[in-house]
Amino acid sequence: MPQCPCAVIPVPNPTPLPPAILDEALARVQEGVLVYGRDGTLVHANPAAQVLYRSHPLYSGAAPRIEDLLPPHAVPQAREQGRWNDYLPFGEGRVLAAWLHPLPDGEHTLLLLQDPGLVRDSDQELLRRHAELNVRLTAAQEQLLQAEKMASIGQLAAGVAHEINNPIGYVHSNLGSLQEYLSNLFALVDAYDRALASPDPAAQRQEIDATREQLDIDFISRDLPQLLTECRQGIERVTRIVKDLKDFSRSDRDHSWKLADLHAGLDSTLNIVWNELRYKATLDKQYGTLPMIECLQSELNQVFMNLLLNAGQAIEERGVITLRSGAADGMVWVEVGDDGPGIPADVQQRIFDPFFTTKPVGKGTGLGLSISYGIVAKHHGRIEVDSNPGEGSRFRVVLPTRQPRPRL
Ligand SMILES: Nc1ncnc2c1ncn2[C@@H]1O[C@H](COP(=O)(O)OP(=O)(O)OP(=O)(O)O)[C@@H](O)[C@H]1O
């Protein structure tokens, strides 16, 4: 990465420049200089920046918002670490060097774009390799996401197997009873056949009544519909678990953003996870009214599963997991809370770091929250944590209802 063109040169006695001089100076800078407001709208672009983004093949005439140009983690990283820099693919194999700096007023952000043509020749090969590595990194991240999802399914396999075995067990036992009932009913039909074939069928009435009693036909006619209803419910339950598992394990590889019902996703995730949690926790579900939101649903389900599992794992003996949701100002939120021991401040700073775990070896990989953070950032949302030792924890996922459209 070449050095940022804005690297600070010490000035002995800085005097504020008149705006006209500043504009003139910026007009002569070869790098693209863009200033964004807090809400991501463009407030200033020097002529070099305008030439750069107008040359983008997807440019549609509108001023590009910050999220149209940069990957989702860029702004949070710049806010946290004081700056962000990377190479940006800019259409047709072109790559720009980009630097992002929050400005000291806390409101504006400076984005500098440098055309590779201005970069030294020796950097060209580096640029190409960097872009290549970025592509490989994206593929590796996708694989990691899928692997983590599969690992969590593995973790839940015993519970899911139990959950499937249970209805299969009673469907099997009901089928045994149905077989017996059926042979009794056939025996009764035989008795009727014999009576009808006899010279005086009415005289056989007593024998038929005795057979009915002996074969428990009155009980069978009461029990049989109930057994069939139970069988149907058992099979529907298994079908639902298999569907939930299929939905959950599906990878959104085609990156198809669709309008989805978050509550439906939450409920099917709960179906899979609950076997793991039911012995420790009771569920307090307080769903609000949510609009459909544009998302990669199976990835969001992975986030909810990680938060639910963490909540369950935090509870030592018995506790309550609270699942709440709501919508406000074009955003929706889902909150997973627990009344476990809470998270001390020093641990809280690290929980989103990859591989950070306080769980024993073999219990946690420390990837759940870092992967969830990535998924939520990809949705232009955020995860808020509210936790104090001794007071439990609440993880709130806040998501926009619609994704910003690329306007370049
Ligand atoms: N609800 C919670 N209560 C208390 N601590 C939590 C809670 N959620 C997360 N943590 C802390 O954050 C750490 C990181 O969580 P994360 O989900 O990323 O990894 P993990 O649960 O340890 O392992 P994995 O999710 O990969 O199985 C946990 O080890 C734990 O210390």
Ligand SMILES: [Mg+2]
């Ligand atoms: Mg976890």
